[in-house]
Amino acid sequence: MRIDDQHGQAVAEFALTVGIFVVLLIGALDLGRGVYLFNGVSEASREIARATSIFPGGTSLGSSGETAAVVATQRSLVPGLATPTYDCIDIAGTSQTGTCGGGKWVRVTVSAPYQPATPLLAIFGSMTFTSSSSAEIQ
Numbered sequence: 001m002r003i004d005d006q007h008g009q010a011v012a013e014f015a016l017t018v019g020i021f022v023v024l025l026i027g028a029l030d031l032g033r034g035v036y037l038f039n040g041v042s043e044a045s046r047e048i049a050r051a052t053s054i055f056p057g058g059t060s061l062g063s064s065g066e067t068a069a070v071v072a073t074q075r076s077l078v079p080g081l082a083t084p085t086y087d088c089i090d091i092a093g094t095s096q097t098g099t100c101g102g103g104k105w106v107r108v109t110v111s112a113p114y115q116p117a118t119p120l121l122a123i124f125g126s127m128t129f130t131s132s133s134s135a136e137i138q
Helices: 003-054 065-077
Strands: 085-089 105-114 127-136
Touching (some): 003 105, 003 127
């Protein structure tokens, strides 16, 4: 076997393995992006619920300036974060009507879409990550 043949063999082996390696690397990065988004949605619901429990707003839950600032911050951190929904609940989780004051709880639900970039993860289709958090109104 000549040295030129061995060089050609190494190039062919490299070409076969680099494709698999790149797909696995991009798949790992895409999976990491999904984990980041999942954690971001969970953190956003907790932060918005905390702010809303301290500053519930005058006419409706989530209408305070402080809550709007927290929502704006979370939207800058979590790509595609949807408008949060606010529910006034009791300790058992039952929806309450009327004014939502002290002793009641606020439940905040947020969601964000996730579309995998790699074909390997795209077979599962797009997903929507949703998280709810509750906090007692102060």
